Amino acid sequence: MDTLKDFLFLKANVAAEFNPFDEREYLVIQTYPRDQSLRVSKRSFDYESAKSYEIIVNMAHDCSSFGLRIFHNSKLWTVDFEGNPESISLEQDWKIAEKYFQPCCTNDVECEVNICQCSYPYFSTLRVDISDTGEYSSHLRLETCLVDDNSREIDHCPNCNCALIVEEDEDEDEDDLDETESTPLACIGCDNYHGQYYGGNMLVCGIHARGWDGENCPDYQQ
Known part of the structure; x- marks a missing residue:
């Protein structure tokens, strides 16, 4: 006998969270803001339909962005x-x-x-100790937290090799922090990335001064 819970799976947004992805299935996912779990906005085996949806949904959202992926060999591919x-x-x-x-x-x-x-999730633990003289000391530990890889201490992201612990200089100001956080997604891990500011304008790289308009730069090099 069907229950109300069974009928929920007829809704695409509910089924996307439970049904496994199939080989060569197209997924329109939310790429920003990022979350602990994958946010799938549309699933389809038709490329043109999925591509059209990606364009429409990006036009309809000002504070979020979406990207088209394909499920292949148990992974998501551009x-x-x-x-x-x-x-x-x-x-x-x-x-x-x-x-x-x-x-x-x-x-x-x-x-x-x-x-x-x-988008890679990791676990952080910050321990604060107080000595007998009242002095504070802290220890930050970052570790992997995936089902198939957990409790391994890290300081760089295993997915994109980005430094997860940034040591700040005493003279470092807010503009420097903004530069660190403004790396375009398409440039993460690329050897051509420069990312320095000159006269208030960032030079992304020598090939694409203002960066690549999209997720897959043709000149990406690692």
Whole structure:
């Protein structure tokens, strides 16, 4: 006998969270803002339909962006102009181990699941100790938290190799922090990326001074 819960799976947005992806299935996913889980806005086996939806949904949202991916060999891939797999996507359907959702914070320990700029989730633990003389000391530990890779200490993102711990100089101002956080997604990990400001304008790289308008730069080099 069907239940109300069974009928929920007739809704595409609900089914997307539970039904496994199929080989060469197109997915329009939310690429910004990033979340701990993959946000799928549309699933389709028709490239033109998925591409049209991606364009429309990006035009309809000012504070969010969406990208077209294809499921191939159990991974998400970017798509070329003919709808074929092009390169491994930085965004994936990450599965976080259940233990990282259990409460573990105390008065002396702060912990949470964080999201790298490429969408990769990792777990941070900040322990604060107070000595007998009243001096404070802190220790930050970052570790992997995926189902198939967890509890491994890291300082760089295993997905895009971005530094997760940035040591700030005493003279570093807010503009410097903005530069660190403004790396275009298409440039993450690229050897050509420059990312320095000159006269208030950022020089992204020597090939594309203002950056590549899209996610898949043809001059990406690693």
